[in-house]
Structures are given as structure tokens and as C-alpha cells.
Amino acid sequence: MAARVFSGIQPTGTLHIGNYFGAIRNWAALQAQRDCVYCIVDYHAITIDVDPQALRKASRSMALDLVACGIDPDRSILFVQSAVPEHAELAWILGCVTSYGDLTRMTQFKDKSASNAFVSAGLFNYPVLQAADILLYRATGVPVGEDQVQHLELSRRIARRFNSRFGEYFPEPEPIVGKGARIMSLSDPTQKMSKSAGEAHYIGVMEDEASIQRKVRSAVTDTGLTPGEEMSPGVANLFEILELSADPDTVSALRGEFESGTLMYSRLKDAVFEHLMAVLRPIQARRAKLEAEGAIEGILTDGAKKACAIARETMADVRRMAGLA
Numbered sequence: 001m002a003a004r005v006f007s008g009i010q011p012t013g014t015l016h017i018g019n020y021f022g023a024i025r026n027w028a029a030l031q032a033q034r035d036c037v038y039c040i041v042d043y044h045a046i047t048i049d050v051d052p053q054a055l056r057k058a059s060r061s062m063a064l065d066l067v068a069c070g071i072d073p074d075r076s077i078l079f080v081q082s083a084v085p086e087h088a089e090l091a092w093i094l095g096c097v098t099s100y101g102d103l104t105r106m107t108q109f110k111d112k113s114a115s116n117a118f119v120s121a122g123l124f125n126y127p128v129l130q131a132a133d134i135l136l137y138r139a140t141g142v143p144v145g146e147d148q149v150q151h152l153e154l155s156r157r158i159a160r161r162f163n164s165r166f167g168e169y170f171p172e173p174e175p176i177v178g179k180g181a182r183i184m185s186l187s188d189p190t191q192k193m194s195k196s197a198g199e200a201h202y203i204g205v206m207e208d209e210a211s212i213q214r215k216v217r218s219a220v221t222d223t224g225l226t227p228g229e230e231m232s233p234g235v236a237n238l239f240e241i242l243e244l245s246a247d248p249d250t251v252s253a254l255r256g257e258f259e260s261g262t263l264m265y266s267r268l269k270d271a272v273f274e275h276l277m278a279v280l281r282p283i284q285a286r287r288a289k290l291e292a293e294g295a296i297e298g299i300l301t302d303g304a305k306k307a308c309a310i311a312r313e314t315m316a317d318v319r320r321m322a323g324l325a
Contacts, residue, residue: 005034005176006139008041008081008130011058015065016202017276018183018193020283021244026143028070030176036076037137037307038066043081043088043129047122048112063296065205068287079303081133086311091125091132093322097161098128102154131155135162135170136311143176166321183240186219189233206284209277216273221265231258235265238272246275 007027015024030036040062045055059080071078081087103109106127113119122129134142134155144152152175159170183193185201193202203212222232231239235258243251254271257263290296319325 003034003140004037004137005030005141005143006037006039006134006137006173007143008039008044008133009062009066010045011040011042011055011062011080012045012195014061014207015069015205016193016195017205017241017280018202020069020205021183021241022145023143024066024069024071026176027066028072030143031070031072031075034141037139037310038071038076038078039081039133039307040066040079041081041133044126047120047126048116049118060296060300063300064287064290067290067296067299068283069205073299073303077303077306078299079307080300083300083304084136084307084311086136086308086315087129087132089315090136090318091129093318093324094132094135094158094162095125095128097165098131098154098158099161102157103127106154107150127151127154128158131158134173135159136314137307138171138310138314139173140171141176142173145182149175166318169317169321183244184233184237186215186234186237189220189237203276205280206287209281212277212280213273216269216276217266219269221268235268238268241276242268242272245279246271250275 007023009019009023027036027038040059042055042059045058063078063080066078067073103124109124109126112123116123130151131154134152135158142148142152142155152173156172159172162170185191185193185197186203187200188197191197191201195202200215203215216238219238220234221238222234239251239255239258242254250271254263254268257267316325
């Protein structure tokens, strides 16, 4: 069996292009090389206030998005986290070998708790559940972005502490870093693209074509152009999107125009829109077909069965090693 990879994503609505180019496209590529387990992490989603009906709907919607984006249920295990209760059981056991001090130092907890009137213990313990997600499948690799490196390092320390206390068992998962893709907001290119910032700040993978065109055309660039000057954040962001969606010759030609001071930003924006839609249209068509076929429930049920088989085997070992069975 190939080395196993695990990654999860919260069901927080439709994917945006930062999610796709920064993570999901890499997930799809890994299927040719690794034994992949991909999880829609609804336990993580309830660390903040969320409507139960909306959460159920969002989980199924995210599954449709992932399959449309290239996650193949015949090559990977795709499931919803809460369908495998061993995630929560292992999180408790790992919480007992996790340092309180480590959790207090997690920057994401500090950032998220600062903006919430109510801070749940679940939000504080989030990294322990994240470690359980990975270690439950004894994954050796985790695709990560730069904002997840600290959490993965904690997962490695938690594995190390379990092994030290109970005996060697869990591998220490290594980061898998794909081609860098940090897409920024079109309205504020100093900030990372995010749905939480508002409608104008992101492009959804499944978004209406006319809406995407409006957003690209209104993207912030700069005022004036001096040959050879350093790119403004807005122009650099448009080139980042272009590089991820267009052929190298197109990118090279437009960069040459920028460097010579002859680039019209309207031409750059039109190229970004054209090549981005060439990537997104087939994904949108696949999603519509999948939804019409009504197959996603079966895909998730089959995925949960496969995930449960691995999880039960792991937990039988863990219970025995910890003196719980």
C-alpha cells in the first residue's frame, strides 16, 4: 500500500478559488501517488455557533464540490467526520498526552478567540481533534498551507508523546507542501482571500460567471505605471491567478508588457477572467451533473464505511496500549 495521506476541510459553504488552487487541486494530484483519506470536518465546524440544518446541508454541498474538483471516490476515501465517532474518542485520549502550554501558544486560537464574545473549550482543543483526525488513519503525510504548519507540528509532538508513554505506534506525519498558491482578496490585496471578509473579497469556484467577471474587472490594481517598477499587491495577485490557470506563454507575454510599461490592466483582467473560467467551467458542469444524479449520499456512506474499518483497527490498538481494553 502507498503511504497514506490525510487532509480535512470545514463545510463552510462553497469553495473559493484560494481553496481550490491552494489545496484541493493538490489533493486531487496526490491521488495518483498516495493512499488518500479526505474528510469533511463537521466536528470542527461546531466550535463556533452554527445552525444544525445549515451544517448538514453544507457538509453535503462540500462533498459535491470536492468530487467535482477531482476527488475521486474510487481512488480516495471521502467521508464526513461525524460518521466516524472514533475521531472524538481518540481526541480525548490524545488530549490526555497534550500539553496545556502547547495549546495556549496556538496562534489560530488566539486570533479566533479575540474576535468572539463566547470562546468554547472546543475551539481551544481544536488542534487535539485535528491531531486525532490525522493519527486515526496513521497518516504519514498531510498537505498543508503555511497557516497550518504550527498545527501539524503539534500533531507530530502529540504522536511523539503518545509513543513515549504507551509504546511506539503512531508515525509522525510530515508536511506535504505543493506549489505555493496564496491568492489574496480582489478588493483588498493585502489580505488573504476569505469568505468571512465579505462577498467582494472572494471568487467562488461555483460562482456565476457574470459575477466572477464583475469581480475580476473591479479588482484593485494601482494608479499609474512606471516601466520596471515593483508590482503593486493587486497586480501581483492577478498575475498569481493567471499563473495558476493559464499557459506559460500567455503569462510570459503579459509580464513582458508589464516590464516594458505597455500593459493595460483591462487586458490583464480579461486574460485572468478568460483563463480562470476555462478551469472553472468544467468543474461547475461536473458538480451540476453530480447533484442531478443524487449520488453523493452513497459516496459518503461508502467512504464512511472504509474510514470506519481503519479507525476501528486503530482504536482497538490504542485502547489496548492505553489500558482501556
